[in-house]
């Protein structure tokens with residue numbers, strides 16, 4: 387089974403996000419970059435399926451040369467090879483990213499694409515579904531549990547939805563997007579890190595794909611929301627209730 | 639030509655969260671002069687009646703075996719057809735897991751661009767939305783001919799009834815997507831109000847220590863008529879089901895009162911509740927970040943103060959005759 391895992395380089399979720407003083411973008415001077423949390427879960431899930439059924443795990447990123455650092459991390463976890471679609475740093479919207487991935491899918495012909503449900507920077511939650519739409523493949527988003535049946539060419543996915551858990555069955559090839567509780571990603575081992583250095587990473591220039599990437603969504607302005615002010619600390623339950631009454635927060 | 643709002647149903651029943659998207663459609667209708675339409679799948683009689691009085695020019699109704707249970711694939715087929723047949727310029731839905739799953743697929747089918755979870759409308763193509771776990775507000779411009787928009791529920795009021803009745807149009811769709819099958823939905827049953835609709839939310843974090851102790855929060859919630867919410871830590875531990883999670887990657891809530899019990903206040907949690915009218919926090923650590931945004935903070939051991947709080951509120955409620 388061949389599994390393609392798109393991964394994004396994003397900020398470490400524990401870092402503090404600040405705008406540059408001129409508001410033109412995020413101040414990245416004190417930020418550590420990692421694989422997007424959900425994509426890391428996707429890598430882990432792909433590796434588990436490979437361990438179960440054999441095959442190959444290919445990671446793909448659409449970004450700049452710096453992103454090879456995250457591709458290497460995925461390779462150190464156990465992925466077999468990497469592809470970087472080099473954008474030269476130009477802005478590409480979700481639609482553009484999905485179109486690029488569709489092109490890579492057409493070339494690589496994976497049985498399964500596993501990817502994160504959202505990137506924790508843009509918080510858009512679009513690319514997996516867009517990609518499935520472009521390819522007309524079935525989609526199983528927000529995965530909580532994934533069971534592949536390679537002989538039947540099917541995958542059963544339990545999804546986290548409002549109101550509970552939903553189970554769907556898709557024919558392969560399919561797109562799966564991961565939710566937080568799908569698995570606990572492994573750390574790269576030392577031998578894994580050594581091996582990763584030898585694994586192939588191919589760079590493709592985005593221009594060479596011949597896709598129209600004129601963005602449909604443009605970012606006009608970034609701002610910091612006004613901070614919510616801290617209120618008071620009270621000393622006991624009676625004061626707690628009195629304060630809630632004062633704020634008219636109680637129904638009686 | 640118009641604005642199409644996709645309504646969510648479950649077992650025929652309209653999901654109230656959809657009414658936020660209708661409000662968004664009304665606002666865009668005011669700005670653009672376009673009429674707004676609704677599409678609803680397999681509604682029961684009551685729900686169809688209800689949505690006929692939301693002021694839409696037309697309500698499209700879709701029925702059929704392939705729409706009995708939701709799948710993004712079949713729904714996207716139907717929506718694509720309606721949009722093309724009617725020359726719709728906008729497709730809107732509330733960003734529940736339904737809207738989040740469905741709309742990007744619709745956008746792909748229509749070669750449209752999409753903006754996720756808008757919180758504000760600036761003009762016919764400019765919107766505000768949050769990024770970076772709510773740390774950044776972005777103003778974005780959507781420049782495709784057809785515009786797909788998901789709406790953050792808490793940022794738009796639920797649309798109310800109007801007097802006149804919409805025209806109802808049953809749309810026959812014979813196409814069917816064959817490569818995906820709905821198998822089942824295991825619903826979390828609860829007697830309490832729905833998390834995203836409750837006036838009061840009592841939320842628990844890892845500080846509750848054991849699933850047994852969640853009853854402390856439930857007793858408090860029962861006195862207040864509140865919904866129960868949770869941090870990711872509690873859901874990850876399996877102490878509460880997934881759809882209790884409040885935060886960046888869970889639900890967004892904005893009740894009159896949010897009581898955080900044993901929750902540290904990580905940025906990803908705050909992203910889902912910071913628009914609550916009043917935030918109250920109980921935590922034994924005076925340095926917990928939740929106190930930086932709480933209107934009322936009590937530094938204490940929750941195992942002591944939560945039962946006391948429940949008792950005292952119960953008395954107060956009885957006195958008030960409520």
Ligand SMILES: Cc1cc2nc3c(=O)[nH]c(=O)nc-3n(C[C@H](O)[C@H](O)[C@H](O)COP(=O)(O)OP(=O)(O)OC[C@H]3O[C@@H](n4cnc5c(N)ncnc54)[C@H](O)[C@@H]3O)c2cc1C
Pocket residue numbers: 399423424506842843844845846868869870871872883884885886887888889899900901902903904905906907910920921922923926938939940941
């Ligand atoms: C990509 C990503 C997405 C995420 N999405 C979400 C999300 O949607 N929602 C979410 O909630 N989190 C999310 N998180 C996780 C988040 O970062 C925090 O880890 C999580 O919110 C912590 O939960 P907590 O506050 O319950 O636990 P902790 O941070 O462990 O806090 C427990 C608190 O309980 C207090 N406490 C302990 N004992 C007592 C006692 N006896 N009495 C009173 N207080 C006590 C402690 O002082 C502490 O402050 C996400 C993380 C990542 C990386």
